[in-house]
Amino acid sequence: QVQLVESGGGLVQAGGSLRLSCAASGRTFSTxxxxxxxxxxxxxxxxxxxxxxxxxxxxxxxxxxGRFTISRDNAKNTVYLQMNSLKPEDTAxxxxxxxxxxxxxxxxxxxxxxxxxxxxxxx
Numbered sequence: 001q002v003q004l005v006e007s008g009g010g011l012v013q014a015g016g017s018l019r020l021s022c023a024a025s026g027r028t029f030s031t032x033x034x035x036x037x038x039x040x041x042x043x044x045x046x047x048x049x050x051x052x053x054x055x056x057x058x059x060x061x062x063x064x065x066g067r068f069t070i071s072r073d074n075a076k077n078t079v080y081l082q083m084n085s086l087k088p089e090d091t092a093x094x095x096x097x098x099x100x101x102x103x104x105x106x107x108x109x110x111x112x113x114x115x116x117x118x119x120x121x122x123x
C-alpha cells in the first residue's frame with residue numbers, strides 16, 4: 001500500500017511558476033514509476049508527465065513540454081513537478097500517481113492516487 005499526499009498548489013498569475021510536491025509513504029517508493037495527471041472542470045483526467053523508477057526517464061504531454069519538469073528524490077520518497085510559464089489553461093486539480101508498470105502514459109495503469117491539489121492560473 002502506498003499513500004500519496006500532494007502539496008504546493010495555489011493561485012498564480014499567467015507566466016508565473018509553482019512547484020508541486022508529492023510525498024509517498026512506505027519503503028517501496030523507488031520501485032514505482034510516478035506521474036502527474038490533471039483534471040479541469042468538465043474534462044477527463046489527463047496525463048501531464050511521468051518519470052520511471054530506475055533511470056529517471058521523463059515523459060511529457062505536448063501541452064506542457066518545455067514548461068514543466070518532473071523529478072524524484074527516492075531518499076525522500078518524494079516526486080516534484082516544477083511548473084513554469086503557467087497559462088490559464090493549466091488550471092486544474094493536479095494528482096500525483098504511482099504505478100508498478102515501467103512507464104506511465106494513461107490513467108488505466110495507475111494503482112495509487114493522491115487526493116489532488118488545486119492549481120489556478122489567472123490571466
